[in-house]
Amino acid sequence: xxxxxxxxxxxxxxxxxxxxxxxxxxxxxxxxxxxxxxxxxxxxxxxxxxxxxxxxxxxxxxxxxxxxxxxxxxxxxxxxxxxxxxxxxxxxxxxxxxxxxxxxxxxxxxxxxxxxxxxxxxxxxxxxxxxxxxxxxxxxxxxxxxxxxxxxxxxxxxxxxxxxxxxxxxxxxxxxxxxxxxxxxxxxxxxxxxxxxxxxxxxxxxxxxxxxxxxxxxxxxxxxxxxxxxxxxxxxxxxxxxxxxxxxxxxxxxxxxxxxxxxx
Amino acid sequence: xxxxxxxxxxxxxxxxxxxxxxxxxxxxxxxxxxxxxxxxxxxxxxxxxxxxxxxxxxxxxxxxxxxxxxxxxxxxxxxxxxxxxxxxxxxxxxxxxxxxxxxxxxxxxxxxxxxxxxxxxxxxxxxxxxxxxxxxxxxxxxxxxxxxxxxxxxxxxxxxxxxxxxxxxxxxxxxxxxxxxxxxxxxxxxxxxxxxxxxxxxxxxxxxxxxxxxxxxxxxxxxxxxxxxxxxxxxxxxxxxxxxxxxxxxxxxxxxxxxxxxxxxxxxxxxxxxxxxxxxxxxxxxxxxxxxxxxxxxxxxxxxxxxxxxxxxxxxxxxxxxxxx
Ligand SMILES: Nc1ncnc2c1ncn2[C@@H]1O[C@H](COP(=O)(O)OP(=O)(O)OP(=O)(O)O)[C@@H](O)[C@H]1O
Ligand SMILES: [Mg+2]
Numbered sequence: 001x002x003x004x005x006x007x008x009x010x011x012x013x014x015x016x017x018x019x020x021x022x023x024x025x026x027x028x029x030x031x032x033x034x035x036x037x038x039x040x041x042x043x044x045x046x047x048x049x050x051x052x053x054x055x056x057x058x059x060x061x062x063x064x065x066x067x068x069x070x071x072x073x074x075x076x077x078x079x080x081x082x083x084x085x086x087x088x089x090x091x092x093x094x095x096x097x098x099x100x101x102x103x104x105x106x107x108x109x110x111x112x113x114x115x116x117x118x119x120x121x122x123x124x125x126x127x128x129x130x131x132x133x134x135x136x137x138x139x140x141x142x143x144x145x146x147x148x149x150x151x152x153x154x155x156x157x158x159x160x161x162x163x164x165x166x167x168x169x170x171x172x173x174x175x176x177x178x179x180x181x182x183x184x185x186x187x188x189x190x191x192x193x194x195x196x197x198x199x200x201x202x203x204x205x206x207x208x209x210x211x212x213x214x215x216x217x218x219x220x221x222x223x224x225x226x227x228x229x230x231x232x233x234x235x236x237x238x239x240x241x242x243x244x245x246x247x248x249x250x251x252x253x254x255x256x257x258x259x260x261x262x263x264x
Numbered sequence: 265x266x267x268x269x270x271x272x273x274x275x276x277x278x279x280x281x282x283x284x285x286x287x288x289x290x291x292x293x294x295x296x297x298x299x300x301x302x303x304x305x306x307x308x309x310x311x312x313x314x315x316x317x318x319x320x321x322x323x324x325x326x327x328x329x330x331x332x333x334x335x336x337x338x339x340x341x342x343x344x345x346x347x348x349x350x351x352x353x354x355x356x357x358x359x360x361x362x363x364x365x366x367x368x369x370x371x372x373x374x375x376x377x378x379x380x381x382x383x384x385x386x387x388x389x390x391x392x393x394x395x396x397x398x399x400x401x402x403x404x405x406x407x408x409x410x411x412x413x414x415x416x417x418x419x420x421x422x423x424x425x426x427x428x429x430x431x432x433x434x435x436x437x438x439x440x441x442x443x444x445x446x447x448x449x450x451x452x453x454x455x456x457x458x459x460x461x462x463x464x465x466x467x468x469x470x471x472x473x474x475x476x477x478x479x480x481x482x483x484x485x486x487x488x489x490x491x492x493x494x495x496x497x498x499x500x501x502x503x504x505x506x507x508x509x510x511x512x513x514x515x516x517x518x519x520x521x522x523x524x525x526x527x528x529x530x531x532x533x534x535x536x537x538x539x540x541x542x543x544x545x546x547x548x549x550x551x552x553x554x555x556x557x558x559x560x561x562x563x564x565x566x567x568x569x570x571x572x573x574x575x576x577x578x579x580x581x582x583x584x585x586x587x588x589x
């Protein structure tokens with residue numbers, strides 16, 4: 001489904017600021033896998049997402065989607081197959097456009113954009129039905145500007161927009177990080193539901209270890225541009241935060257818990 | 265007085281097409297495109313040149329539109345592929361067009377007074393079908409003595425401008441149009457929904473400058489000449505129209521905003537006409553007047569809002585005092 005093969009990328013090579021953000025990273029996801037990614041700040045998690053989506057090109061290595069080499073396919077073409085939700089609730093929607101217009105844009109993700117109306121009666125009805133699944137009452141506010149929504153509402157809408165066209169791959173980069181705990185939980189539950197409903201192949205980055213344990217069937221831990229732990233299936237089900245922290249210490253020889261946020 | 269106001273309305277409606285172009289670049293694409301000063305003249309120059317060479321004025325106008333589209337696309341290319349900042353891309357294209365326009369015209373001014381233009385055709389038609397006579401007698405009975413030569417042109421101007429408005433309204437609601445608007449609103453987002461923002465920017469600027477060139481072509485035929493200097497400050501006039509329109513009529517929907525822009529363009533013309541009638545102001549002050557109008561339109565709404573907000577708070581406070589006391 002998705003394969004990253006020997007992917008490396010270095011920022012500011014040859015300067016004092018040199019950062020090996022990914023070092024010979026290999027990753028293979030099967031169709032329907034739900035991978036959660038944890039790791040300290042600067043571990044390369046977002047870089048991994050950006051290389052998958054095509055907003056960054058790797059220095060070496062290749063990216064394959066459905067066995068097709070997409071390494072050099074530009075981001076806007078690759079997003080035919082990829083849905084994304086960003087950390088910043090402002091990033092995933094167009095604030096000066098209405099909810100229905102945003103949904104219409106998302107609806108065209110895997111289609112050719114034409115000179116037909118983006119919003120019509122039939123689509124309105126469809127958008128309404130999708131919005132109802134969010135249980136936020138947004139179905140009654142189709143013509144409200146998205147900029148007026150709260151962060152949580154916007155993030156829920158972003159999630160819906162990224163998923164309702166059933167992308168081959170869903171990328172979630174700390175998409176609950178900017179929300180207060182109750183909204184974050186709402187979005188987390190919604191994520192679980194949506195991924196299950198459409199059986200999406202998903203990569204979710206999170207700083208919340210509990211969330212990483214609760215969701216998905218596979219978990220990787222990253223550090224300094226490398227995947228240092230990779231557990232799946234039963235083994236993942238039996239993981240606890242404590243075990244994860246111990247594991248990190250065993251592998252890296254240092255303590256991970258300098259970063260309070262990691263505990264979630 | 266009536267005649268000069270009537271004239272400014274006529275001209276304002278033609279200039280409104282240019283303002284709609286500016287609206288597309290400035291507001292929809294969020295791209296401050298200064299190409300306008302050049303592409304307006306390009307439209308005028310091509311139309312005038314072709315008309316003088318004996319082409320049908322309608323065909324001349326269509327070719328002017330295409331040239332404007334091309335100019336806008338090049339500005340878009342400079343920005344997206346050449347990675348030149350938006351303001352600079354526009355300025356570069358503007359000065360390049362100055363030379364190109366001179367080449368097109370071959371001299372700095374082409375008079376069209378004795379030529380067959382769209383305007384002469386329209387006024388002839390308006391007279392032949394008796395429209396002018398009807399309107400004249402109507403206005404005479406209302407007590408006006410000095411009447412314009414023809415009423416056909418203002419109707420024609422309104423029809424063309426409204427057609428362009430509806431075209432813009434429609435375009436901005438299509439799937440492509442939604443992507444275009446999102447390109448101006450949130451590039452990162454629209455890229456993640458598989459839209460090529462480069463192509464959309466190029467296309468959007470093309471359409472914008474096509475409108476501007478159409479306006480230039482019509483103004484040349486309306487005014488009876490094309491002049492190399494007729495585009496100077498055009499971008500500010502366009503911006504003034506957009507800002508005045510938005511401030512007065514609001515931006516609730518696209519359809520309202522585009523109508524507001526047209527209204528803004530007309531009001532701008534009327535204000536300028538009235539200002540020039542003031543004793544101590546002369547034609548050379550036009551640019552200064554424009555600057556003052558734009559500044560007023562930018563600052564006044566904020567002052568008014570501030571004032572309203574203050575009043576509201578004051579009212580709340582007295583209400584609360586009453587409740588407490
Ligand atoms: N565009 C860039 N230019 C230079 N350095 C970059 C760039 N993007 C990322 N980096 C560096 O690469 C490293 C990995 O960054 P990345 O954003 O992938 O980390 P992350 O794991 O997502 O961290 P966080 O948890 O803070 O989001 C960091 O040291 C970062 O400073
Ligand atoms: Mg990150």
